[in-house]
Amino acid sequence: xxxxxxxxxxxxxxxxxxxxxxxxxxxxxxxxxxxxxxxxxxxxxxxxxxxxxxxxxxxxxxxxxxxxxxxxxxxxxxxxxxxxxxxxxxxxxxxxxxxxxxxxxxxxxxxxx
Amino acid sequence: xxxxxxxxxxxxxxxxxxxxxxxxxxxxxxxxxxxxxxxxxxxxxxxxxxxxxxxxxxxxxxxxxxxxxxxxxxxxxxxxxxxxxxxxxxxxxxxxxxxxxxxxxxxxxxxxxx
Numbered sequence: 377x378x379x380x381x382x383x384x385x386x387x388x389x390x391x392x393x394x395x396x397x398x399x400x401x402x403x404x405x406x407x408x409x410x411x412x413x414x415x416x417x418x419x420x421x422x423x424x425x426x427x428x429x430x431x432x433x434x435x436x437x438x439x440x441x442x443x444x445x446x447x448x449x450x451x452x453x454x455x456x457x458x459x460x461x462x463x464x465x466x467x468x469x470x471x472x473x474x475x476x477x478x479x480x481x482x483x484x485x486x487x488x489x
Numbered sequence: 490x491x492x493x494x495x496x497x498x499x500x501x502x503x504x505x506x507x508x509x510x511x512x513x514x515x516x517x518x519x520x521x522x523x524x525x526x527x528x529x530x531x532x533x534x535x536x537x538x539x540x541x542x543x544x545x546x547x548x549x550x551x552x553x554x555x556x557x558x559x560x561x562x563x564x565x566x567x568x569x570x571x572x573x574x575x576x577x578x579x580x581x582x583x584x585x586x587x588x589x590x591x592x593x594x595x596x597x598x599x600x601x602x603x
Binding site: 408410412418419420421422425426465467469470476477479480481482 | 492493520522530531532537544545580582584588589591592593594595596597
């Protein structure tokens with residue numbers, strides 16, 4: 377079945393260090409992949425999504441590359457900021473399952489000074 | 490530009506009570522989702538509607554949870570009877586319904602069952 381796996385429940389790192397949050401997926405067809413971010417007491421919102429033409433999506437310093445060979449869409453940022461502390465969800469959808477979106481379990485990122 | 494609106498933002502219920510949570514999706518969106526969010530389980534899908542038709546009903550939640558969408562601009566989630574383990578944030582979300590489009594979330598209803 378379709379699924380998204382985020383292996384880390386919690387990632388803690390120091391401000392200025394690089395960020396990488398893991399996301400792998402299982403799907404029968406080529407999916408679209410997304411990252412959503414949820415800051416404390418706010419609604420989840422879209423951070424970035426994969427393109428159909430294999431361009432690398434970027435937003436607010438974050439980027440992610442869709443690797444079909446390894447079924448991954450890891451989220452990366454070169455230098456973490458305190459304001460990046462939030463809950464991050466990886467998600468997938470594709471046109472063959474009612475277009476429903478499937479979310480991973482989420483990774484809590486804590487950036488310390 | 491109105492996003493997804495959920496009411497109430499907070500709800501306190503006694504065990505055994507019936508509560509109804511409300512959601513107004515983004516105008517023109519075809520898909521509507523209800524999720525339960527907890528720290529342990531993350532986002533759990535409760536119900537999924539497409540063009541007001543129920544497409545998916547979270548199996549583990551069928552007995553006490555019932556979502557309805559009587560028109561395209563309003564949905565309710567009824568929990569009957571409530572139990573303390575239902576304490577969580579309930580999120581409503583909507584989208585256009587095509588594969589690569591954004592899902593918009595409401596701010597959620599925080600339910601506490603005592």
